[in-house]
Amino acid sequence: xxxxxxxxxxxxxxTGQSMTLQCAQDMNHNSMYWYRQDPGMGLRLIYYSxxxxxxxxxxxxxxxxxxxxxxxxxxxxxxxxxxxxxxxYFCATGQGLGTNEKLFFGSGTQLSVx
Amino acid sequence: xxxxxxxxSTLSVQEGDSAVIKCTYSDSASNYFPWYKQxxxxxxxxxxxxxxxxxxxxxxxxxxxxxxxxxxxxxxITETQPEDSAVYxxxxxxxxxxxxxxxKGTMLLVSP
Numbered sequence: 001x002x003x004x005x006x007x008x009x010x011x012x013x014x015t016g017q018s019m020t021l022q023c024a025q026d027m028n029h030n031s032m033y034w035y036r037q038d039p040g041m042g043l044r045l046i047y048y049s050x051x052x053x054x055x056x057x058x059x060x061x062x063x064x065x066x067x068x069x070x071x072x073x074x075x076x077x078x079x080x081x082x083x084x085x086x087x088x089y090f091c092a093t094g095q096g097l098g099t100n101e102k103l104f105f106g107s108g109t110q111l112s113v114x
Numbered sequence: 115x116x117x118x119x120x121x122x123s124t125l126s127v128q129e130g131d132s133a134v135i136k137c138t139y140s141d142s143a144s145n146y147f148p149w150y151k152q153x154x155x156x157x158x159x160x161x162x163x164x165x166x167x168x169x170x171x172x173x174x175x176x177x178x179x180x181x182x183x184x185x186x187x188x189x190x191i192t193e194t195q196p197e198d199s200a201v202y203x204x205x206x207x208x209x210x211x212x213x214x215x216x217x218k219g220t221m222l223l224v225s226p
Binding site: 033040041042043044045048090092102103105106107108 | 120148155158160163203218
C-alpha cells in the first residue's frame with residue numbers, strides 16, 4: 001500500500017524548460033493538492049482538485065498548470081520554469097473538502113531551476 | 115482569507131523538557147486546527163487535531179489547546195525526546211469547501 005507517490009524525487013531544470021510532476025494515490029481519496037515549501041514560507045497551496053474533473057487555484061498558482069487525469073492521478077506542469085520556482089513540491093490527498101479532512105502527503109519532489 | 119501566524123520559528127530544548135508552539139488565526143469562522151510534523155526528507159504527517167467545540171485534546175505526550183476568544187491555539191510536547199526533532203506546522207480551516215491554511219512552521223531541536 002504505497003499511499004501517495006510522487007515522481008520524480010529530484011529534478012534540475014534550466015530556465016525556460018518545461019516539466020511535469022506526477023502524483024498518484026491508492027487511497028481512493030476524492031481531493032488532491034499541490035503545495036510548495038520554501039524556507040521561512042511554510043506550505044503554500046498551488047492548485048487543488050476537490051474531485052475528479054475539477055481543479056481550482058490556490059494561493060500561488062502563477063506559472064503552473066494542473067491536470068486531474070482520473071481519481072488516482074493529479075499532475076503539476078511547469079511550462080517555462082523560472083528560478084523562483086526552485087522549491088520542494090508536495091502532493092497531498094484527502095477524503096473530501098469541507099469535511100475538515102486529514103491530509104496525506106507524498107515524500108516530495110525537490111526541484112532546482114538554474 | 116484566513117491568515118495563520120506561528121511562533122517561534124525555531125525552538126531548542128533539552129531532552130526531557132517541555133516544548134510549546136503557538137499559533138494565531140485571523141478568521142473567527144475557522145473551526146478545525148490540525149498540527150503536522152515533518153521529519154527530514156519526508157512529507158508532513160498529521161499528529162493531532164482539534165475542532166472548535168473542544169478546548170483541549172491530548173494524545174500521550176502531545177496536547178493541543180484552543181482559545182477561540184483570543185483566536186489562538188498551541189501545541190504542547192512533554193518529556194521531549196530526540197525523535198521529536200522535526201518541523202511542526204499548525205493549520206486552520208473554515209467550514210465548508212475550504213482548504214487548510216498553514217503557518218510557516220517551527221523547527222524543534224531536542225538535544226540529548
